[in-house]
Amino acid sequence: xxxxxNVNTMLxxxxxxxxxxxxxxxxxxxxxxxACQRNNTHNDATGVLLYSDKRFVQYLEGDYxxxxxxxxxxxLDERHKNVRLVHIGNIQDRIFPSWQMGAxxxxxxxxxxxxNLSKDESKLFENIVAGKETSGNNIPAVISKFF
Numbered sequence: 486x487x488x489x490x491n492v493n494t495m496l497x498x499x500x501x502x503x504x505x506x507x508x509x510x511x512x513x514x515x516x517x518x519x520a521c522q523r524n525n526t527h528n529d530a531t532g533v534l535l536y537s538d539k540r541f542v543q544y545l546e547g548d549y550x551x552x553x554x555x556x557x558x559x560x561l562d563e564r565h566k567n568v569r570l571v572h573i574g575n576i577q578d579r580i581f582p583s584w585q586m587g588a589x590x591x592x593x594x595x596x597x598x599x600x601n602l603s604k605d606e607s608k609l610f611e612n613i614v615a616g617k618e619t620s621g622n623n624i625p626a627v628i629s630k631f632f
Contacts, residue, residue, distance in 0.1 A: 495548060495549075496546065496547070496548070496575065496576050496577070496578070496579065497546070497547070497548070497549040497552060497573060497574065497575055497576065498532075498544060498545065498546040498552070498572075498573070498574055498575075498576050498580075498624070498625055499544075499545045499546075499552045499553065499556055499570070499572075499573045500542070500543070500544050500545075500570075500571045500572050500573075500613060500624050500628070501542075501543055501556060501559070501568055501569060501570050501571055502540060502541065502542050502568075502569050502571055502613060502614060502615075502616045503540065503541045503565035503566065503567055503568040503569065504539065504540060504541075504565060504566050504567045505536065505537070505538065505539055505540055505541055505564070505565055506563065506564050506565055506566060508564075509564040509565065513564055514534075514536060514588070517534070517562075517564065518534065518586055518588050521534070521585060521586030522585040522586055523585075525547075525555075525585040525586055526585055528547060528548075528551045528552075528554075528555060529547050529548060529551065530545055530546065530547035530548075530551060530552055530555060530585070531545075531546050531547060531579055531581045531582060531583070531584050531585060531586075532544045532545040532546050532547075532581055532584065532586060532587070533581055533584065533586065533587040533588065533589065533628060533631070533632065534586055534587070534588045534589075535588075535589055535590075535591055535628070535631060536588070536589075536590055536591070537590065537591050537592060537593045538593075539593060540593065540614060541565055542613055542614060542628075543559070544580075544581075544624070544625070544628045546576060546579050546580065546581065546625075547579075549573075553573070556570070567616070569616035571612075571613050571616065571617070571619055571624070572619050572620065572624050574622055574624070575622075576622070576625060580625045580626075580628070580629050581629075581632075587632060589631050589632065591631070593614065602627065602630060605623075606623065606626075606627050606630070609623055609624065609627050610627050613627075
């Protein structure tokens with residue numbers, strides 16, 4: 486899967502989508518964010534968690550080996566299921582350099598971005614939410630449009 490990735494590159498990003506467990510309440514999401522903010526400092530990981538009443542979309546950036554190890558732990562969390570890696574790639578600079586984990590709730594029926602999306606960007610985000618593997622390095626730019 487993703488054989489083109491140069492794992493020797495210092496900075497990488499990873500995006501996954503999952504189904505939110507119906508028992509995962511807002512206080513549980515607050516706990517997730519607190520744990521991310523506490524633990525990601527030690528891993529030098531940054532990123533954002535987008536969540537709806539049905540899904541999680543998480544964007545992580547940092548050292549390839551550290552973020553893939555984090556992803557392996559995240560997959561085991563019982564607050565979600567059907568975790569799917571959407572994309573992993575190299576980046577030159579962090580998009581969220583000072584956020585151990587930013588967060589934003591979104592409504593899947595009426596997604597609001599802070600800037601307008603092109604048709605291609607809208608389709609890309611729809612594919613991410615649907616858990617479809619995608620290629621290209623436009624994912625960080627689309628995710629950043631929430632903030």
